[in-house]
Amino acid sequence: MGSISKIHELLTTKQISCTELTKSYLNEIEKSNGELNAYVNVTGEQALATAEKVDKKIAGGEEIGMLEGVPMTLKDNISTKGVETTCCSKILTGYKPIYNASVWDTLNNQNAVMLGKTNMDEFAMGSSCETSYFGGAANPFNINHVAGGSSGGGASAVGANLAAFALGSDTGGSIRQPASFCGIVGLKPTYGAVSRYGLIAYASSLDQIGPITKSVEDASLVFDAISKYDDKDSTSKGYSGNTYSTLNNDIKGMKIGIAREYLEGIRDDVKESILKAAEIYKSLGAEIVYFDLPALKFALPVYYIIACAEASSNLGRYDGIRFGYKTEHYNGTHDMICRTRSEGFGEEVKRRILLGTYVLSAGYYDAYYKKAQNLRGTIVKAFNDAFEKVDVILAPTVPMTAFEKGHAVTDPIETYLTDICTVPVNIAGLPGVSVPCGFNAKGMPIGMQLIGKSFGEAQILNAAYKYQQAANENFKDTDWGVKL
């Protein structure tokens, strides 16, 4: 049983009150957050107020929804009315949105209990959570290792049982990679399936909100709750139907593809785990189909060109005039804006703004941005062709396991390479879910990724759930936090 169903049962059978449950989460956060740095803002008062509301409903004999009273957390780039939302950047310190992100409106209306806002790489730019203005989040399996990024705080919190689930955002792997590093489940939905209204933009043609959870059932329940059409997001499509009712469908005859390119250049222990998962799928009656996806070799440079180009435009709004940080001493408006931005943004953010401005500038636009957009079309087409032959693609989530703290900041290119298996999904707008599939010799979790066709969430979650049932030993709990 997943954490959400378990909590629902505990609440409805009155084995615990929502207030007691919320307090025990808040106590554990108080105890462990110093070491993990998963939360950058704890909203205890608000959480307890919601819990009280839920308790009243239960006491009054009212039925409660599945997510009602479930303690959870939001990444710090998801807008929360009246609650500081900083993207873990100095430039947004003190910023309190005047509206909620649509996903939070949805969950808040269902009385989900928000415990706080979680840590992330500054503006979601990074793969280790270490570009955060508040310092990185630690991995619950070994606190000397990173939790991954950019949604590192959410993955750390869920992995350490300091929240039942988290919402993160995924632009190039920022949900799936930290989920993989922390031995949990992370779902990046199809572009358009979940509203992004109120998600502070990094790269708008790639960004997508999704759940980080302990189990596949939980990911499915949260996805079903948040995947609604939203007229406030012009790219919203919503998701018709649900994923939960088909989780346990037989996967006999399902064609699971392995693109050979995904297995190149990854660590041996990761490769071994992926091949072992393929064997498990065979034993469940699925058919494993090997194929080639040569377009993948351009995915990473295409991603960095497009993401940085969009970031340089999106981050133009931070000017020290309307919100956030403003420099103290300046001489004229231009000087004020430049000083504010130079003091407010961290090193990686500045690097990506400069890179994005470079590839969009006259003389370079055709060679980089336009070329990347064309190649993006080639990658989309390659995936479309692949899904003519297979139902789901199985791949590693990350070529390695969680690295030690401090490792990522030394070499930008090497850090970018960790995203090699996750970015293709964003480029093509597809859904992908990361699921734990083993451990390396040091006990650090390994993750595998199931990639589906556009709006194929039901299929990948079905495949993920069957795997979870067959290989439950890979879904290992940590000693931290609240034990349900």
Added chain:
Amino acid sequence: MVTREDVENIALLSKLFVPEEELDGLTKSMQEIIDFADTINNAQVTDEGFDSISGLSNVFREDEVIESYSSEEILSNAPEQAENHFLVRNRE
């Protein structure tokens, strides 16, 4: 080839100051990233661009008047404001 002048020029366009002592390091790391980005120029590109293949289309709706935020709310995050306006002033 990314030059120091390129970086200075891009920084100006991006409204960022790059301190003199960081300029060489940044030029070098930009060059490395651009070299990496250059690998796409070895690719065979089909005529179909992303826009024609993505299947994405704009979403339109009727332009209806709805209630919005008060200027008080909009200004609530401004570092400086005066007389119901954002304050942008020249300070020596």
